[in-house]
Amino acid sequence: MHWACLYLPHLALDAVLRNHPDPERPLVLVTGPTQKRVLAAVNPAAQAAGLRPGMGLASAQAIVADFGCVEYDPAQAEHWRQFLAAWAYRFSSQVCTAFDQAIVLEVEGSLRLFGPWPRLRSRLRDELQQLGFRHHLVAAPNPFAARVLANAHADFAVGDGHLHSALGQLPLEHAGLDPAVVESLSRMGLRRLQQVLDLPRPSLAKRFSSALLHHLDELLGTRETPLTFYRPPDRFDLRMEFDHEIESSQALLFPLRRLTGDLAAYLAGRDGGVQHFDILLEHESVPATPVRVGLLSPQRESAALFEFSKGRLEAARVPAPVRGMRLVANELPPFVPASRDLFDLRPAQAIGWDALLERLRARLGDESVCRLTPFPDHRPEQAWRSRVRESDPHYPTTDAAAIPARPAWLLQQPVLLRDTRVEYLNGPERIESGWWDGDGIRRDYYRVRTSQGQQAWVWCPAGMQPGADGFGFMLHGWFA
Structure with missing residues (x-):
């Protein structure tokens, strides 16, 4: 097993549900022209009520009187696929987004770091579940085989010795072939990929284009096709829009937790941290309210980012109801984990000094928490200054030593x-x-x-x- 495929069949819908205040309510994504609106995707509650993808919107309204409708946005779905690629980057340096509705990553080297495949698979599944994305997870000797096997299996792993057999059992419609080729092969009485693999190659070359043979060779691993690998950007920008106006700061905590959790997942993927970021509260008729979050040192833990942001958000003066929230981090410095002594006698619940300072600054305000620093003056009364931030430019410093x-x-x-x-x-x-x-x-x-x-x-x-x-x-x- 060298490659893992994360197939995301419900990506667009999950991107909406994870930020929806009531995901248990029937919800559909709609697309198409105004005269012929159809359902692109339905959540489990809508499916239980009898709605199906491809159904006309008018027919759906005749079956279910009350359900939520959201416009299907392919660009938004692709945005979240890129976000998940940044998340997957923490597990492998070779992540590819060239496959439709999927992400593939090379995991041979990752097994030495994260343990055998069952352990890595469990970790991938747990984190994807926390992020709110349904998925299929398949491991195979090459990325092309992993991608097509994910069409038919939700949880599957195959090695080199059984790859040919696993591919042969795939129905043709799940083999990644062109729909026209699948139709032609079906007319010949072929239903599974093994039947196509058993055919003489010269006969296939005469009846079909070379793309079919190339695809079969890629699945079997006999043809190497170069892939373009993903590189995470050096900037994080994520926005959530609300269905209604929010006037209470407590109601903003749920989207804030989701945004800071996504930021933490992104930072873990690129093995970095964040020290300064902005939370923009968007309003209907007035400019957005910026909430600046500055930390004493780079952080990337989800709970810490949420707690520090929560204190700043609760202290902010919001002039109007909030219609959207955006989190922007332009500077992503390297992250160095805090060192701990081997025989640390502090209680398990004890927090570090930097974390305590961050909590005090978040609750009391930046100007209320200072630190003393040496000042270049020989007079004892003048030899110290209080400093709010490490980068405070008002006073020069001197070497304490x-x-x-x-x-x-x-x-x-x-x-x-x-x-x-x-x-x-x-x-x-x-x-x-x-x-x-x-x-x-x-x-x-x-x-x-x-x-x-x-x-x-x-x-x-x-x-x-x-x-x-x-x-x-x-x-x-x-x-x-």
Whole structure:
């Protein structure tokens, strides 16, 4: 088994149902001119009510009084097939979308990473089910055989030794042949592909074009046809349109969860992450409301993306009811998973520091969560700044490793140290700076241990000895 085929017979309908607020209600896709509308696809509820693809819309309305109608959009169906190709890219670097209503991927190399075929098949099925797409999944020695076998089998795998037999049992209408060729062969009394394979090749070459023999050779693997492989784009753009106006932010959480889940699947496929993306809330008569989601580090987990987006969405001011939602991510940096110690003693429910910061920023707002960074000023009161974002351009930074030891607790204003029995640990360190802005200082700093065993950062005026002229140390901070 070298190739897997994901056949998507209900792709257009599933693309609608996965975003529909009531998928259990009878729903059909309609197509055709205005005078002759026909059903292109029906969901299980509509099929149970007696509706069938190809039925006229008027006849369907005579059978079922109330069912939903959505216009069949081939371009939208192809958009979702490309999305699933991006998802499949995480399992194989050779993904091809050249086959109708299907995606094929080479899985020989993937088996060494994801385990034997039953395990990989189970994972593919579970993730496709979570994404909301019905499918057939078939594995075969070559992509052409996998594609035609998927027409007749929902779950099937065949190796080189049994490929000829498996292909021979296919009905001609499922063998991927041209309909005109199938009709001609049927008139000759041929019903299965094995009967065609048993015919002399010179006779087939005389009665049919060379395309038939080429197709048979591709199915058997005796002819190699080059394929064009899929490459995922460097931008994610997905939109959902609602059937009615939504005024509550809680009602927007379901489509938001679906959009962030699709973004996570796309990111996993290209082995990347996202740090900044926009959620656009579309309205009927006013411009779209942008909701900017900025993360401290690249993320790609579905639950994390949804939670961080949810906080931003709930805090957004929406001027009008929402008719559509769009998620756009233009920058997709590489993703590096967080490292964990082998013997990590944290509880299983504990979250990482970055995840905690993201939650606080989502709930409280960006400006409410800051981090302290060194600032290139020798005066202790001026040596630190609060920074909202890592890329905040307002203040220059300095290398923290180049700064001498400083106390973790710096007092807002120095106070007199009322302890005459101190032990000198380090110093003096003279700090003389700030003369240019009228707030200059000239101090000698010491690190001392008090009579209570605490380590303090103290200073006295430059050149003056503690105790001279009745002057004692000024306490400026405490070391941990």
